[in-house]
Amino acid sequence: MLTRRLFATSTALAAFIPATKAAAKSAKQIFAANPNATPKPPYSPAVGFGDLLFVSGKASYNAPDPKDIRSCVRYAFDQVEAELKNAGSSIDNVLKVQVFLRNMDDYAAMNEIFSERFPKDPPARTTIAAIIPRESLVEIDVIASR
Incomplete structure (x- = not known):
């Protein structure tokens, strides 16, 4: 009788563990590479849900050379x-990239750096001309698998 109860308990526990992992994976998770950023943005730097990870736009205003598009694209990436x-x-798990350029004349230079980051099997991409806050030349966001 005790053996039967132990078997039933261990079987129930074994069934519970994968269900718990699946539930945790389907819960929204917030990530921040720099949790002490000041000022604190009113958005999450990255959000995981299921097998996907959504990374908020990364702008180039703090790039080593904020007036050079190549420096800005490298910095954003x-x-x-x-x-x-x-x-x-x-970066190997990136499925989709959105690139926002202040000036579409920078498209070829951005493509050059993009090709360095994704030399093989590049992700899907959208490139849009945009007015980007803080005088950034570029902002990049991605969707990746985990």
Whole structure:
């Protein structure tokens, strides 16, 4: 009788553990590579849900050379990669990229850096001309798998 109860308990527990993992994976998770950022933005830097990770736009106003598009694109991608890594993902898992350019004349230079970051099997991408806050030349957001 005791053996039967132990077996029933362990079987129930074994069934519960995968269900708990699945429930946790389907819950919304918030990630921040720099949780002490000041000022604190009114949005989440990255949000995980299920197998997907949504990284908020990373702008270039703090780039080493904020007037050089190549420096700005590299910087924005570095910030994206930091969020991906913090959330347990990587640039290799990026499925979709949205690039917002202040000036569409920078399209070819942005493509050059984009090709460096995604040399093989690049993700889907949308590129849009936009007015970007803080005089940034570029802002990039991504959707990735985890």
